[in-house]
Amino acid sequence: MKSLIDTLEEPLGETVANPMETVALNTFGISSLFPWQRLVIANVLDSYNDMQASNGVPTKDCIHNQIVLLPTGAGKSLCFMVPALLLPGPTLILYPLLALMSDQERRMKEGGTPPVVFKGQQTKAERENNFERIKEGAKYILANPEVLQSEELLNRLKDCNISHIAIDEAHCVSEWGDTFRPAYLTLGAIIKKLKVPVVTAFTATASPSVLNRISKVLFDGSAHIVRSESDRPNIRYYVKYACAKQYALLETVLQEKTPLLVFCSSRKRVQGIATFLREYFEMIGKKDFVRWYHAGLSKEEKATTEKWFYPKKEGILVCTCAFGMGVDKKDIHTVIHYDPPTTAEAYIQEAGRGGRDRSVARAILLWSPLDSKKAQQFTKGSRERVLADFAESTTCRRQVLLDALGGEQVACAGCDVCEGTACNYAKDEQHLFNFIIYHRRQYTQTELILQFLKKENRQDIISFGMPIMEKKDVCEILTVLETENKIVRRHYLWANKLDIPLQILFSTFFYHRDLKFFSHPLSLPHFLSAHLPFLSFLKKQLVKLLSVCGESSYIEQHKKQNQDIRKSLQK
Structure with missing residues (x-):
């Protein structure tokens, strides 16, 4: 009798290859599948076998309808391309955009498994050629929801013994179904008509409300959800x-x-x-x-x-x-x-x-x-x-x-x-606002735009080699500043001149934290130098006023002195 040690030392024999790993390596050059990919592929293959064993009636543990959330770049295409080569019938893959179909068709051809493509504006001969290729064993059928609105095409596909339907970018059911892509809302009925044993909906992103909508439209509210974390750390x-x-x-x-x-x-x-x-x-x-x-x-x-x-x-x-x-x-x-x-x-x-x-x-x-x-x-x-x-x-x-x-x-x-690098204000808005502070009450809007563009274009030529800021850009920023009540148009002495409201000006000077686009307080010399034209004007007016007041006071004083002298002489 062999001891336990002798038994353990015997060779274990030839290891049985995992079919999904073999297909991934031999057909797609992928040496190892990710855990989520293996789980989804296994669900598809196991569910198909369960449905076949139960004559199309799902058992309690059968996952024949599933919604798969995998982040972009996680390789969700392999989740339906690998099982397609292991299932007896073809896999119908639905895409929302022709660009996606074109991209996938290119990749499948490069991989040596060219797909059959159904899309709008195909001739009868092209359609017949497609069905001939399906009969000859084509494994991938690419289509979009709109092309499946044809009853004739659906009836022909029904006879193709499709093993699996994969719906890529399934969030489009919720995003577009109620607006310009109503064909998405008919997919549930199409799935039932084709009587395909296994259906998988794929998306990279979906909120709980979107998930519920996908489940309701495609699977009458009953679907198994396979969720990976949506975060892409890179x-x-x-x-x-x-x-x-x-x-x-x-x-x-x-x-x-x-x-x-x-x-x-x-x-x-x-x-x-x-x-x-x-x-x-x-x-x-x-x-x-x-x-x-x-x-x-x-x-x-x-x-x-x-x-x-x-x-x-x-x-x-x-x-x-x-x-x-x-x-x-x-x-x-x-x-x-x-x-x-x-x-x-x-x-x-x-x-x-x-x-x-x-x-x-x-x-x-x-x-x-x-x-x-x-x-x-x-x-x-x-x-x-x-x-x-x-x-x-x-x-x-x-x-x-x-x-x-x-x-x-x-x-x-x-x-x-x-x-710690977030900047919660618009730099172009700050530049123009600063310019207005330095030149408040000096320019009308038209004059300000011309002067500001001269300054900015000089800087643009240094930075970019050409002027970038345009008149419409400055107008946009002025509209924003005016909407936010950060600039005003003055009247009287400064008719139509652009100015900063006093409360904004003082909040800028003392640095009000709610003024999101101004990152640093102005120093007193900086503040005064920015307003020299205005202060100079104010000084002149005050001098005039004081001189007038002083002269009047002097005259009044001398009149009083003269009156006092006359009174004393009369005595």
């Missing part, structure tokens, strides 16, 4: 206050590392900002350094821009969320938001385009008084107000975002508040 968050954002953007771009993304809210803004940046970089000898990307470009233009940006080690891409969501360029070092997104989820999603290679990336939000004013129309505590709370916070910015997503307390890995 992303540093910064806010830059600015009234003239174009000026602040160029200043920021020149300080930050590239490749760099600039997010804007509209196609018109994207093209305007890209043109402005391109002109500057061409002036300093950097050709083809800036391009733009938005949904209004043709298919060929989009493809050209993608091919230009993906391999580029330097360069700036100005874009809308049409490019940002799901883009997989790993070495983006800086993400700048020229316009704030509507929700914290959207901001985290777009900021998460940076640092996907796990290197440190900076996410910078440009924030203006106008942005703050727009945010005030929303109820405090609402999803739409979170980004204003983030921008105007005096506590950790990272924690503000995580709190909005229902996350736990974390030690901040980097934000300007925790680093």
Whole structure:
């Protein structure tokens, strides 16, 4: 009889390879999956087997519907690409944007597993070719919610024995379903019609209310949630206050590392900002350094821009969320938001385009008084107000975002508040305000704009090689200052001259902490020298007044003396 020691010393035999790890290594070159990836993949494979064993009826422990929250850069694509190669039927993957489909199609082709793509404006021949490829064993089917509105296409897909549906960027169900993408609200009915055994919804960011909405629309309120922490420790968050954002953007771009993304809210803004940046970089000898990307470009233009940006080690891409969501360029070092997104989820999603290679990336939000004013129309505590709370916070910015997503307390890995570098006033506003203090009651608005631009443009040429501040920028700042009652227009002797109200002037002199844009108190000599023209004028008036008063007093005094002399002589 063998002893226990002899048994333990015997060779254990050949180790059985883990199929998901084998596929990840052989097909995608990934030597090891993350724990969250293994969990999600295992849920998909186990749920499919359970559903098959129970004839499509979910058992008590079956996780056939799941919502997966993984931070950007955590490799959520592998969570549906790996099991697709292990399941018998194809996997249907739904994307919100054609840019994402194009990006994923490119990656799958490079990996040797070209997908079948269904999208709008395809010919009948193209559709038939797609179904032939599915019959031949294609494992990936890419589509968007709108193309699945076709009953004919749905009926054909129903016969394709789809094993798994993966819905990428599932927060779009809540973000867009009620507005311009109503097709998202029909996905629950489509899932039921296709009778697919396993469905997984993926997103990088979702607050508790968004999670509930996704669950209700897609799964009738019944879904298993797999949640990883939404925090990306390698992303540093910064806010830059600015009234003239174009000026602040160029200043920021020149300080930050590239490749760099600039997010804007509209196609018109994207093209305007890209043109402005391109002109500057061409002036300093950097050709083809800036391009733009938005949904209004043709298919060929989009493809050209993608091919230009993906391999580029330097360069700036100005874009809308049409490019940002799901883009997989790993070495983006800086993400700048020229316009704030509507929700914290959207901001985290777009900021998460940076640092996907796990290197440190900076996410910078440009924030203006106008942005703050727009945010005030929303109820405090609402999803739409979170980004204003983030921008105007005096506590950790990272924690503000995580709190909005229902996350736990974390030690901040980097934000300007925790680093002690936060500047809660607009420097361009401060410059103009200081200029008005030095020249109060000297200029009308038109005169002030001309004089200030002369001063600023001299400085811009020294700093940037060209004038950056424009008349419209100064007008914007003046509007902000006037709205905040920090400047006034005088009357009478100083008709239409710009001035500082006395209460603001004294609070500036004695340093009132609520005057957020003034960082240091003025010294008395500094204060007096700033007002020499006014004090000189005041002195002249006082001298005149005193001289007149003195002369009158002298005359009256001598009249009295003369009267006294006459009286004495008469006696």
